[in-house]
Amino acid sequence: ELQEKNSSVRYYTQEDASLESKWESFLTLAYTSELSEIVAGFPNIRSVYVDFSDLDKFDPDLASAVLEDPDRALDAASRIIKKTYPLTFGGLKDELHVRITSLPNDVKIPISHIRTCHLGDLISVEGIIRKSTAVKPYITESVYQCRICGNKIHIIQDDARKYTEPTECPRSEDGCGKAGAKNFKLLYKETAFLDNQKIEIQEAPDSVRSGAQPASIIAYLDDDAVGSVTAGDRVTLNGILRAEHKSQAMTPQCDLYLDVLSVETQQDVYEEIEITDDDIAEIKTISQSPTLYKDLVASVSTTICGYDVEKLALVLQLFGGVPKTLDDGSRVRGDIHILLIGDPGVAKSQMLRYIAKMSPRGIYASGKSSTSAGLCATAVKDDFGEGRWTLEAGALVLADQGNACIDEMDKMRDEDRSSMHEAMESQTISIAKAGITAQLNSRASVLGAANPKFGRFEDTIPFSEQIDMPPALLSRFDLIFVIIDKPDEARDRSTSTHIISTHRRGSARQQRNDLEGVDLQKILNDTETLKPVYDRQIMRKYIAYAKNIFPVLTDKAADLIQDAYMKIRQQGYGNNSSVPITARQLEAYIRLAEASARARLSNIATEEDAQRAISLIEYYLQKIAGQ
Ligand code: ADP
Ligand code: MG
DSSP states (O other): OHHHHHOSOOOOOHHHHHHHHHHHHHHHHHSHHHHHHHHHHTTTOOEEEEEHHHHHHHOHHHHHHHHHOHHHHHHHHHHHHHHHSOOEETTEESOOEEEEESOOGGGBOOGGGOOGGGTTOEEEEEEEEEEEEOOEEEEEEEEEEETTTOOEEEEEOOOTTOOOOOOBOOGGGTOOOOBOGGGEEEOTTTOEEEEEEEEEEEOOGGGSOTTSOOOEEEEEEEGGGTTSOOTTOEEEEEEEEEEEOOTTOSSSOOEEEEEEEEEEEOOOGGGTSOOOHHHHHHHHHHHTOTTHHHHHHHHSOTTSOSOHHHHHHHHHHHHOOOOEEOTTSOEEOOOOOEEEEEOTTSSHHHHHHHHHHHSTTEEEEETTOSSTTOSSEEEEOSGGGTTSOEEEEOHHHHTTTSEEEEESGGGOOHHHHHHHHHHHHTOEEEEEETTEEEEEEOOOEEEEEEOOTTSSOOTTSOGGGGOOSOHHHHTTOSEEEEEOOOOOHHHHHHHHHHHHHHHHHHHHHHOOSOBTTBOHHHHHHHTGGGSOSSOHHHHHHHHHHHTTOOOEEOHHHHHHHHHHHHHHHHHTTTTTSSSOOOHHHHHHHHHHHHHHHHHTTOSEEOHHHHHHHHHHHHHHHHHHHOO
């Protein structure tokens, strides 16, 4: 009975034989060079990567067999390669794989749509790697020796989640027949190993319905596929969906996981957004508008009244400055970081949420972050890693190449505070802990919101002293807006009118019946101005398109910026205060001017752009200094 369970002999049918011969013709006719690479490159090269469309063109039957019963079809593939080239090296025995890439669209399944009906299927999922463990080997075939008779017992460990040990020395294999687990020792030299890595992939934040918790799924990489991804990567995983029932579990409930065949990395964010020729035409028309900046501002959170300067800054942040690599190889960020610090109830959170949705890769997170990864990243040893260290990406890594909107930043944890320094300036996060050393990308623009030291601004103390954040962190923000909520007749009137209109419009849009004393149509007409000039969809495309423009400052613009910077340094804004003016602020001018040029799709950052940057910086400095 034992032998039957652990036997390496399997029975292959006619169908398996026919699959093998199909693979043989495909590989020898269409993938000759790939096949010879494996032979020449073994043990470093152990996989043949097969583009699904090649297979489909060559042999549609085989291609559909791969989709319908991937385990069987791919087993046949590696069998035929192993038969042709029996290769062995160290702990690796005949580990040759056929890995399918570029799966057709109809097997691309959003993670949140994965169901039982996909079990055993070859599917393709897209998302961002949230967790990845250290790489560790596991045993694929153990070789035991009986201490009594010296007989060797081979056990194929084909269940990746369960380990089988010999219980007796089988007579049928010339053994002594004695039972007892203690009688056997594992022969490491003859045992075959395979590397393995566990990861968790999560739906990309921008594809998640707003407010919904992003769905995620566990995946395993093995052998030469390990180490190809790390937390924070945006990837497509192609693999076979499986269910696992924990042997000790008290319920019939199972966990799903993906057995990964191949990984495809997505590089550019802005390729994720589809921009058609019609869109480009519309984008170009928008960029010519004489009221462009005003319209862009009016498209950023229309439900919020006022804050036109702050909103202009947020618009420029969405476009960003030009990231640069200097001649010495160092990198200067193009991302603009903005901090909104103000009294409660002034719509800070609302602005953050809006920008998170508008940005092509936006994330909204709270400083009091609920996840263990916090804002940056952590390495933890918990259940997920099954005894291994796991690297887990936080908000700033997940928002790589997008906007990280971090609310309640003053309540941030201490670990986050220190990694935030690195994340905001060099735009990487380094982790060196136990088995894991990694550097993750965090090329995100940070939009932070915080309350002042005492909850709200006190009149009697200078504002700059009420900003409860270390100067090193503050100096990384390009703009810091102080928002004070003091009763002000004119402002209160316009804000309240605005909020009331927003609410009335919102209810009127849902009301189907005529009401006595209420003219629904009039309400809708009167509040037409609350509609954004450009909707979110076209704004996102516009921003994505503009990111491919790399404006250069003109001589005059450069001079203007230099003069402005010299002036604020002389005036000593922020002297003796927690808001320092350093050379970082000079870079802020440049980034803002570049962003302003990008916003109108211009390759040249002119004096007008420089002036826009200067006004923003002077506006914020005056607000911090003034009372
Ligand atoms: P904060 O995060 O600054 O404490 P919130 O963003 O939670 O404040 O805003 C509180 C509420 O007040 C929100 O419903 C918001 O819409 C409203 N609100 C405050 N100021 C404005 C404004 N200027 N325009 C429109 N709504 C506002
Ligand atoms: Mg808030």
